[in-house]
Amino acid sequence: MKQIRIIDVTLRDGMHAISHQLSAHEMGKIAQKLDESGIGMIEIGHGDGIGGSSLQYGLAKSLDREYFEAVSTVLKNCKMDVLLIPGIGTIEDLKVAMEYGAHTVRVATHVTEADVSEQHIMFAKKNGLEAIGFLMMSHMASVEKVAEQAKLMENYGADTVYVTDSAGAMVPNDVKMRISAVKEAINIPVGFHAHNNLGLAVGNTIAAIEAGATVVDGSVRGLGAGAGNTQLEALVAVLNKMGYDTGIDLYKLMDIGQNVIDPIMCRPQIISNDALAIGYAGAYGSFLLHARRAAEKFGVDSRDILLELGRLKTVGGQEDLIIDVAIELSKKQKTK
Amino acid sequence: MKMKAAILGPGNIGIDLMIKILKRKRLDLVMMAGIDPNSYGLKLAQEKGIKTTIEGIDGILKAGNIDIVFDATGAKAHQVNAPLLKKAGIFAVDLTPAAVGPYCIPAVNLDYDSDVDNVNMVTCGGQATVPIVYAMNRVTPVEYAEIVATLSSKSAGPGTRQNIDEFTETTSNALVKVGGAKKGKAIIILNPADPPLMMRNTIYCKCDVSRIEEIVSSVNAIVTEVKKYVPGYHLKVAPYADGERIVAMVEVEGAGDYLPKYSGNLDIITSAAVAVAEHYADQNEGAN
Numbered sequence: 001m002k003q004i005r006i007i008d009v010t011l012r013d014g015m016h017a018i019s020h021q022l023s024a025h026e027m028g029k030i031a032q033k034l035d036e037s038g039i040g041m042i043e044i045g046h047g048d049g050i051g052g053s054s055l056q057y058g059l060a061k062s063l064d065r066e067y068f069e070a071v072s073t074v075l076k077n078c079k080m081d082v083l084l085i086p087g088i089g090t091i092e093d094l095k096v097a098m099e100y101g102a103h104t105v106r107v108a109t110h111v112t113e114a115d116v117s118e119q120h121i122m123f124a125k126k127n128g129l130e131a132i133g134f135l136m137m138s139h140m141a142s143v144e145k146v147a148e149q150a151k152l153m154e155n156y157g158a159d160t161v162y163v164t165d166s167a168g169a170m171v172p173n174d175v176k177m178r179i180s181a182v183k184e185a186i187n188i189p190v191g192f193h194a195h196n197n198l199g200l201a202v203g204n205t206i207a208a209i210e211a212g213a214t215v216v217d218g219s220v221r222g223l224g225a226g227a228g229n230t231q232l233e234a235l236v237a238v239l240n241k242m243g244y245d246t247g248i249d250l251y252k253l254m255d256i257g258q259n260v261i262d263p264i265m266c267r268p269q270i271i272s273n274d275a276l277a278i279g280y281a282g283a284y285g286s287f288l289l290h291a292r293r294a295a296e297k298f299g300v301d302s303r304d305i306l307l308e309l310g311r312l313k314t315v316g317g318q319e320d321l322i323i324d325v326a327i328e329l330s331k332k333q334k335t336k
Numbered sequence: 337m338k339m340k341a342a343i344l345g346p347g348n349i350g351i352d353l354m355i356k357i358l359k360r361k362r363l364d365l366v367m368m369a370g371i372d373p374n375s376y377g378l379k380l381a382q383e384k385g386i387k388t389t390i391e392g393i394d395g396i397l398k399a400g401n402i403d404i405v406f407d408a409t410g411a412k413a414h415q416v417n418a419p420l421l422k423k424a425g426i427f428a429v430d431l432t433p434a435a436v437g438p439y440c441i442p443a444v445n446l447d448y449d450s451d452v453d454n455v456n457m458v459t460c461g462g463q464a465t466v467p468i469v470y471a472m473n474r475v476t477p478v479e480y481a482e483i484v485a486t487l488s489s490k491s492a493g494p495g496t497r498q499n500i501d502e503f504t505e506t507t508s509n510a511l512v513k514v515g516g517a518k519k520g521k522a523i524i525i526l527n528p529a530d531p532p533l534m535m536r537n538t539i540y541c542k543c544d545v546s547r548i549e550e551i552v553s554s555v556n557a558i559v560t561e562v563k564k565y566v567p568g569y570h571l572k573v574a575p576y577a578d579g580e581r582i583v584a585m586v587e588v589e590g591a592g593d594y595l596p597k598y599s600g601n602l603d604i605i606t607s608a609a610v611a612v613a614e615h616y617a618d619q620n621e622g623a624n
Binding site: 086088 | 484505521524540
């Protein structure tokens with residue numbers, strides 16, 4: 001059977017959908033279930049990665065350390081992974097995750113800024129961690145640029161490089177072209193991370209696999225920023241039908257969705273108008289709830305905010321600009 | 337007699353410093369020191385009639401007549417340079433994250449002890465945001481200060497990129513040590529949009545939001561102070577209360593001395609460094 005590696009992001013990207021309000025205790029319980037389903041690796045913590053708990057992105061219910069402790073003590077076969085966005089998280093934050101046996105760190109940068117990951121990838125490799133480069137907002141750069149930046153991460157020592165569709169803005173051909181080019185440029189595995197803002201998460205993930213990606217992400221019920229990630233149960237079912245061995249028990253995964261994830265969701269993980277606006281405009285997925293809040297506070301349409309953020313070519317992490325844009329839009333409304 | 341100054345490190349920061357010092361004519365810039373004979377910054381200095389050396393710190397020490405050195409090298413180099421400058425009785429303005437001496441934000445704490453002979457300029461994000469935190473904290477105690485600095489990719493050189501952890505750590509330390517907050521956190525974002533965006537900073541403070549009116553006037557007062565040495569510094573969004581926090585945003589337009597105007601992040605730290613050096617000159621001229 002054909003092999004594919006899957007990384008579950010329910011307990012990291014999924015935190016965006018619930019404003020990072022899962023407690024360490026709850027996270028530990030879910031992690032245990034995921035472990036039992038046969039998933040090989042789970043990414044955990046604040047939606048913006050280690051050190052992400054902030055007024056800018058939202059304070060998490062528990063401390064990074066508490067999440068690591070709760071999850072690491074229940075895992076038997078599954079490995080723990082953390083996300084580090086340089087500029088938000090630091091090596092000091094990573095050291096805390098290492099105390100609790102983190103196996104992998106994914107170092108995430110905007111697709112054109114791979115050179116800020118050098119420090120962190122080199123540190124991870126020197127200390128025996130698996131290091132995965134994560135090129136966010138890959139839709140914003142040309143195919144050649146994505147390949148060039150992936151090569152930088154390989155040179156720093158990364159074990160795998162991801163093409164990441166943080167905005168859920170790519171159509172299958174965008175994915176294929178980028179994955180093929182990266183595959184051509186580097187000699188390490190290539191991964192793909194999708195968002196479902198255009199309803200293409202499963203389809204794009206399959207397109208990535210067909211173009212040569214061998215590591216892909218998913219989350220139970222698709223829990224994640226914007227319209228969510230690739231829904232893992234659906235992906236596993238599709239991969240089974242295509243003859244891939246994922247090592248994951250589909251029924252167990254479905255049960256986690258129904259019994260564990262459904263009850264913690266604040267709203268259905270659907271392609272709402274705002275999520276669609278994000279995918280359409282190419283704005284960062286986690287802007288969704290922040291834009292809604294700002295729209296309400298300043299009396300403007302959240303879709304207008306999101307489209308303007310796309311037009312301004314904002315990158316991941318610029319949640320503060322949402323307020324600024326909302327204020328400007330409300331001023332314009334008043335002068336009309 | 338004007339005080340004699342030298343610049344160590346002829347990169348973007350060194351060149352911008354050079355242009356500012358020459359423009360203001362308050363200090364006598366006598367040397368630009370580097371270690372690479374092909375450095376563009378050294379060539380530019382020669383064109384402006386400034387003496388150059390490729391012996392780095394040794395070249396400066398050999399010159400024997402220098403009062404003030406701007407160190408725009410890197411943290412590791414400054415660790416080596418600092419004791420040498422001290423021994424030679426030279427006042428050091430440190431633009432690296434080494435932080436051998438106390439942090440200085442001119443609008444807040446130019447009144448450091450008179451025996452201080454090495455001053456650290458924190459980071460561009462620190463220069464832009466610490467004054468705002470300080471202004472809030474002098475009205476009502478700031479329990480927690482968090483800042484987000486967004487720079488255009490073009491204006492962030494390899495020094496910033498390879499040491500991004502040092503940037504966030506130094507900035508958050510300064511929010512506490514100079515700004516007065518009980519806890520601090522700093523986030524930096526690089527944005528590659530073209531044309532490049534201006535340096536923008538968002539400041540969030542947890543404090544008594546009922547004092548918002550006093551906070552606004554205190555912040556306005558400090559912005560006026562910063563403008564004295566960084567004319568392009570301005571409030572983008574005046575402080576307002578959002579739940580239990582105060583939010584404010586500042587933008588920094590550069591003077592366009594060396595890099596274009598979007599590089600306000602470069603401008604604010606070089607301008608602050610020049611302000612510190614001029615203050616030192618005001619205090620000590622005639623003494624030597």
